Amino acid sequence: MSGPLPKSASARLNALLSSFKEMAKRQVGYPVNQDFDYSDLLPFLQYSANNVGDPFQGSNFRMNTHEIEREVISTFADLMHLDQEQAWGYVTSGGTEGNMYGLYMGRELFPTGTVYFSQDTHYSVVKLLRVLNMRNIMIKSQENGEVDYEDLRETIRVNRDTPAIIVANIGTTMKGAVDDLYRIRDILEGLDVQDSYVHADAALSGMILPFVPDPQPHGFDAGVNSMAVSGHKLIGSPLPCGVVLTNKDYVARIARSIEYVGALDTTIPGSRSALAPLIIWHAFQERGHEGFQETVVGMLEVAEYGVRRFNDAGVPAWRNRNSATVVFPRPKPEVFRKWQIAPFEDIAHVITMPHVTRDMMDELVDDCLR
Ligand SMILES: Cc1ncc(COP(=O)(O)O)c(C=O)c1O
Known part of the structure; x- marks a missing residue:
């Protein structure tokens, strides 16, 4: 065993920790929930566990959390209206x-x-399309961030000789806009496209829509073929993670058996985090469906409060339906120095994650007006 850390290294860690504590108070622009306590899981940091391989098939590397990972997938299958018998997926490193x-x-x-x-x-x-070398076409967006359905229809029509693979946004990064999955399916049917595939990028709103009373279509029952949801965003996690869900039947297309690890190679990485499934599982055990519902309702209320506060002060802020993303005109540079806010061209946004309070919104609005 190695000895204690040198004093200088401990001092650096303490300084880093203090800076994190300070920054967490001003983190309003990126959708990461800071409100969690996974100290129950600390003992697991002493083991080199590894979830290599398909969580549904087992592997020779038996110090893993595959069983817990399967429960996480099952929880998400319910949230996303995917039949348990058909459900397959794994815990990823993120969106x-x-x-x-x-x-x-x-x-x-x-x-x-x-x-x-x-x-x-x-x-x-865009990066992944380059990595995967896939033919692709960018479609216009509407002002609120949703895809422009007319442009989508026309572009697919012109290219109907090739199968259509569509990335639907279930919550865009900047504006929290949700593409209408029924309209996308109608377009494909109207054009009589035989071969199609819809991947839903539900990084943030994949954990909002299942918990609101009147959600936009967001699941497999609305024609999705695969879906990515983030773990470190709304669930909250000290390490980046996420979930990918798809239909079990498709996975056979990419599975290869690997003798060395005694596992079916169906995941993108080989070695995978055994902690990430524990974190997501812990969050659901602790908070349950009702807990997340309460969290989401609270987030949307603070978002609405923020929009009102901005509007009352004459600032044209707005948000999409069922979105915690408050969009407002890009503020002065001083505001960025104080707050961790995400800018894009002439707009900026605040995402009212659970640690973002009404008081923080008041302070932010005042700072934007100064
Ligand atoms: C809509 C959307 N998709 C994907 C991602 C990528 O997630 P990650 O940074 O976990 O890879 C993000 C991250 O902000 C996102 O907002």
Whole structure:
């Protein structure tokens, strides 16, 4: 065993910790929930556990959390209206990996397909399309961040000789806009497109819509073929993680048996975090459906309060339906120095994650007006 840390290293860690504590108070622009306590899981940090392989098939590396991971997938299958018998998925390293899985699956099912994604789609998708070398076309967005359905229809019509692989946004990064999955399916049916695949990027709103009384369509019952949801966003996690969900039947297309690890290779990484499934599972055990419902209701109330506060002060802030993302004109640079806010061209946003209070919104609005 190694000895205690040198004093200088301890001092650096303490300084870093203090800076994190300070920053957490001003973190309003990025959708990461800071409100969690996973200290029950601390003893697991002493083990080199590894979830290599397909969580539904087991592996030679038996110090894993595959059983817990399967429960996480089952929980998400319920939230996303995916039949348990058909459900397959795994805990990813975050939204990008989930999107990569969806696109990879789309490509394996339809190698000649064209990918359609909107201007407001997360930047990971453009990067992944380069990595996967898939033919793709960007579709215009509407002002509120939703895909422009007319442009989507016309572009698919012109390219109807190739299968359509669509990335639908279930909550865009900047404006929290939700693409209408029924309209997307109607477009495909109206054009008589035989081969199609819809991947839903539900990084943040995948954990909002299942908990609101009047959600936009967001699940497999609305024609989704795969879906990526983030774990470190609304659930909250000290390490980036997420969930990818798809239909079990598709996975056979990419599975390869690997003798060395005694596992079916169906995931993008080899070694995978055994802690991430524990974190997500812990969150659901602790808070349950009702707990998340309460959290989401609270977030949307603070978002509405923020919009009102801005509007009352004459600032044209707004938000999409069922969204915790408050969009407002890009403020002065001093505001960015104090608050961690995400800017994009002439707008900025605040996402009212559970640690964002009405008092914080008041202070932010006052700072924007100064
Ligand atoms: C809509 C959307 N998709 C995907 C991602 C990528 O997630 P990650 O940073 O976990 O890879 C994000 C991150 O902000 C996002 O907002």
